[in-house]
Structures are given as C-alpha cells and as structure tokens.
Amino acid sequence: MKKACLLYLLLIGLSACGGKKTDAVSLNGEIKGLGSDTLYLYGADRMYDRMDTLIVEKDKFSATLTVDTLVSTILLFSDGTEYPLYLNKGDKIQIKGSNAELSALQINGNVPNTELTTFNQELKGLGTPSVKALEEKAENFIKNHPSSLASIYLLDKYFVQALQPDIERIKMLADGMTGELKDRPYMQALLSQIDEDEKVAVGKTAPYFRLRNVEGKEITRSTLKDQYLLIQFWASWDTISREQNAMFRRIYKKEQKNKDFTLIGVSLDLDKDKWKETIKTDTLKWEQTCDFAGWNGEVVKQFAIQKLPANLLLSPTGKIEGKDLNEKAIEKKVKEIQEEKEKKEAAKKKNKR
Structure with a gap:
C-alpha cells in the first residue's frame, strides 16, 4: 500500500516534460482487450524523473520518448x-499481449x-509454481544475468518484497551483480532497505520506542515489560489491514x-478523528497508538515497515521473535x-520438595 501512496504522489507531482532532447525512443504497443484506456509511464528511480501519459485506442498505443541513457521505468495500467x-x-x-494476462507481456x-519477457514466458509455462520454485527460477536468472536491469527487478519482487525476506540470500545475490548495476539508484535504494531490514530481523533486539495511546498516555516498551508483545501496524485508509483487524479481534478475545501476552496497535493514520472513529467502528479494544506521521513516523522507520498490514512479536526481553505472522502462527x-510457563512452574514446585 505504501507503493500506492508513492505512486499517487508521482501522478500529482511529475510532469511530462523531459530535459535535454536526445535520440528518440519509439514505443508501440497492442494489448488485446485493453480497448480505450489511459496508461502511465513513470521512472523506477531518479534517472527517469517524469510521468508520461499513453492514450490507448482500440487496444493500441504509441509514443515517442526521450532518454539520455538506459533507464528503468514502470508501465502502469x-x-x-x-x-x-x-x-x-x-x-x-x-x-504485445493480452489484457487478461498483463503479467506476461511480450516486450522487445x-x-x-x-530477457525479462523470456523469463515471464517461462514462468507462464510452469502453470502454478510454488513460491520456492519461483524463487529458484528468479535466483538462477539473477546469477546468470549479473549485469541485467531485469535482475534488480526480480531481486526486489521475489526476495526483498517476500513475506519473510531472507537477508543473507538477498545479500548473496546482490554481491554477485556487477558494479555498474550496484551503482544504479534503484539498486542503491534496495540495498539501503536491506540494511534497515537487517537491523530488525528475527533474533535481533527491538529498538526502544515511545508512542501515545487514545487517551494521550505515553506507551513504551518498558511499559509492557514481562510480556510477549504483538505489535500490529495498520491504518484506517488501508483496506487490507482493516480486513485483518478481524483476525486480531479473535486473538484479543482469546488472550x-x-x-x-499482550497486543498493541500502531496506526499510520494522519487524521486523528478518522483514527478514533475507525477504532470504534472496527471494535479495536486492545491498546491503540499513533503519532500521526504516517510513513514518516519514528516507530515505522525504527522497525523498517515497508508495507501494510505488518506485525512483529517481541519477547519480554525485547527480542524479535517473529514478523508478519498469520493467525495460526500467532496461536502456535x-x-x-x-x-514454557507451565514447565517453569512445574520445575519450581519440584525444587521445593
């Protein structure tokens, strides 16, 4: 959802005018079933710092663009x-392609x-591959194409954006890329994100945090000591995290x-009234906090939260025990x-005898 917010800002702020004119890029497309539509083309990093509009008529579109060098862009439908x-x-x-299969376009x-077209066509031939199969396919491509821009995209899609990112695997794949690729702004941003994720990986000690609840009372990690703490990151404007509130309601009712064990909500809301209204509407009875700074909030940055919904489980000593756990994993x-508590109590009784 964060990407959607950033994309919205791009749509508002980027102009269609480029800088210095260079050799033109001719772009022609035909996507069956697209009909009449409007597509947008925007840069994946600052090397293409504008937004271009592509008008589709009867499945077809074309444009003449200008770039100074090889750049990564995103075609938005x-x-x-x-x-x-x-x-x-x-x-x-x-x-070329079909509106029914936008994930497998043929681009030359x-x-x-x-290279990316070949990769996606091969995936299409696999039917419904497992996550493991997809990762292995992407890893082989990255290793065999250490200087391809497509490798950066696949690293991001299949590893950095994974539900449980394997930091060591990501570093290994990134290390194998050429220096020219690592110097790309897009890649530098990914590596920076990886560094932040590593600081709050499972097994690491959670950073100290301070937030205020609905009543304005300060809530810190020290306030919740001696308990396992499940931190839920959400926002009233995020549809998926609102849907996931049902899961947390069930957990709270049981526990x-x-x-x-205790549960605390950390909202990325900006509007205080909307936040409070949603807490009431969604019946969120556990501790709720918010600093009204959205993605720029201190706690969001401390825990390297990149998407919503998200959650972390901390031990009484502040160790990160799990990230983005589902209901079954939380119950387990x-x-x-x-x-573990019952074992310790049984051991104490035995020692007293």
Missing part, C-alpha cells in the same frame, strides 16, 4: 497492474526487455486475560509461551 519497461536512446520498443526492443506461539 488502470487496474493498478505495474510492469517494468526498459528504455534506451534509439530503441524501438514493441509491446533491447536486451533487458527481451485478553493472558498476563504473559501463544501456546508455546503457555507451555
């Missing part, structure tokens, strides 16, 4: 689908477009009297906490 597109001066880009005109962890 009206349904929210994003597809990477690489442009270089003098290129003649051809795009330069090497990275052709509200559990002295060893709560059960383990209770079993």
